[in-house]
Amino acid sequence: MAKRDRLSGNEAVAVAMRQINPDVVAAFPITPSTEVPQYFASFVADGKVDTEFIPVESEHSAMSACIGAQAAGARTITATSANGLALMWEMLYIAASSRLPVTLAAVNRALSGPININNDHSDTMGARDSGWIQLYGENNQEAYDNLIQAVKIGEHPDVMLPVMDCYDGFITSHAVENIELLEDDEVKAFVGEYNPDFYLNDRENPISVGPLDSVSHYFEHKRLQAEAMKNAKKVILEVAAEFEKLTGRKYGLFEEYMMEDAEIAIVVINSTAGTAKEVVKSLRAKGVKAGLIKIRVYRPFPVDEIVKALKKVKALAVLDKCDSFNAAGGPLFTDVTSALYGRADGIKVINYIYGLGGRDVKTDDIEKVYERLADIAKTGSVGEIYNYFGVRE
Template structure:
């Protein structure tokens, strides 16, 4: 039976961690993720979990401790943001290459400099090719649900990769929303016991981890890692199907909103998708065929499925809450256009960078983007592909 409550995103994540009851959590505080280990440490102090909580001196040490714990066979979790994720950079690659199923909540915050504590996606997008699975969440409910599913995805025998569950700092992390929680026993039955096949403390099957890997084998190990990432897409859907049975909430690789008969659409992630849905409803009421696609799984990127959802459109705007500084477009834009290339070449696609450093994106801003798309369809004139919205220039 669902438990109805009102929680912030960070409270919901900490609550899910309590229900998961990981063996080890190693963390270092950084805004706006600080509340996650803070709330969870209270569960530890109160004896509500059996977790070994490791308070470390930096985020680099936090991920290092997680790697050591996971390599030893422990179910391991952490949380971070922004500069904290950047300080983990070296260790992110090591965790992924060692095939360690660590689950980390990433509370998205702008990456310095200049110093900024507010939300954009520069932190997790900067780590997009580190080998971690990445799941993005629109609201508190999705963050809670995704963290629970992430355990199953990461630990699956065909995957064995770490997972980031990303949600917007302050917008989602600190905003209180109504939420439906699962009962503790239901969560624990869903995730099951963690019984790794290979780990350092298994004296019956001694192994080494992180050894020197020279040209005769390194390439093959990276190919295996890439294959595990390909496998993750199928596992994400399988886990989502099982989660729907216990929760009534169904998740896919992405969410579509009034897209089936749309002529134009916006592709956007996380909390801004909620704002965009309101604009879709307004334009639909006026007779315009507009829609929305909200990616949930960014790594691995579901190329075939996204093309299938978008291929009937005439024009698309992809919105990025970070800039790639490549003079060509943001990371989500380059992924979408790469997916469409050779599969749906007739669609006109433009990019908008928005919301950097926490700049508000309003319904009026999104309405301007839909107006631009409708004009592209009417005139056939695409104009500038690489655009900014909401910036003074």
């Protein structure tokens, strides 16, 4: 039986962690993710979980301890944001290449510098090619649901990759919303026991992890890692189907909002989707054929499915809450246009960078994006591809 509650995003994720009851949690505080280990430490202190909590001295050590723990045979979770994720960078790659399904609650915050504690996606976008599966969520419910699914996705034998559950700092992490929680025993049954085939703490079958991998084998190992990421797409959908059976909440690789007959559309990630859906609704009321795609699974990137969803669109805007500093466009824009190239040519695509360092995202701004898309669809003239909104020029 589902329970209705009112929780902040961080609280919801901490509750999910309590219900998952992982073997080890190692974390270091950083705004806005700090509350996750705080709440969790109180669950440990009150004996509500069996977890060993390691209050490490840095995020580098957090991920290192997670790697040691997961390799030793433990289900392991951590949480971080921004510079904390950046300090983990080296170890993110090592977790993925060692095929250790660590789970990380990544509370999106602008990456320094200058230092800024508010939300954008520059932290996890930078880690997009680290070999981690990345799930993004619009609100508290999705942050909660994604964390529970993340554990099961990462640990699947065809995957064995670490997973990030990404949600927006403050907007999602600190805002209190209505949420539907699963019962503890439902989560327990859903994630099951973590019983890896090979682990350090197996006295009968000692293993070596993290060898020097020379020219003769390194490439094959990376190739297998790439294959695991390909396999992940199918597993993510299977886990989502099982989750839907349990909760009635449907998850896919992305959400299509009024896309069936859409002529103009935006692609967006996380909480901005909520704001943008309001705009789509009001445009639809005026007879404008507007639609929206909200990415849930960014790694692996759902190329074929995105193309299928977008191929009838005349003009498209990709919204990046992160800049790439490549003088060409944001990361999501680059991925979407790469997907379309040769598969759905002829769609006019523009890019907007927005909301950096927590700058407010207003319905007015998004309306203007749709107005421009309508104009592009009408005239066929694209103009500037790489744009910004909400910034003083």
